[in-house]
Amino acid sequence: MTILAFDFGTKYIGVAVGNAFIKIAHTLNVIKNKRKNGKINWLMFNKLIDTWNPEKIIVGLPLNMDGSKQYITILTKKFASSLKHRYHICIELHDERLSTIEAKNILFSYGGWKNLQRNNINSMSASIILQSWFNNK
Numbered sequence: 001m002t003i004l005a006f007d008f009g010t011k012y013i014g015v016a017v018g019n020a021f022i023k024i025a026h027t028l029n030v031i032k033n034k035r036k037n038g039k040i041n042w043l044m045f046n047k048l049i050d051t052w053n054p055e056k057i058i059v060g061l062p063l064n065m066d067g068s069k070q071y072i073t074i075l076t077k078k079f080a081s082s083l084k085h086r087y088h089i090c091i092e093l094h095d096e097r098l099s100t101i102e103a104k105n106i107l108f109s110y111g112g113w114k115n116l117q118r119n120n121i122n123s124m125s126a127s128i129i130l131q132s133w134f135n136n137k
Contacts, residue, residue, distance in 0.1 A: 001019065005127070008080075016126035020056075057087075
């Protein structure tokens, strides 16, 4: 079973893909979250869905360290709902606390400061979210 994962952000959306059988996540290119009249431009998502044909999508759920919601939590839930209605694919939200910090640490260890670009961080975060989901199943 192929699974896509997204790390939703207002400017960039990190993307990862994995297979439920081998339980390994891989980063994909980040999607620039270009909005038209407050709505997401879905062209890149259409291409991802067509290319990977996922059976499930995992969306990182941003929460404060104490588990409380924040503004981006609401936007992320709306994004997940839009994915479900648009593509009719099973969507699961997965706690993403500390995934960005972990992504930065991993990227820094591989390439120093030059590797800490926003697109690298978002996609690595999506991969960490998906790997965490695999590890919890």
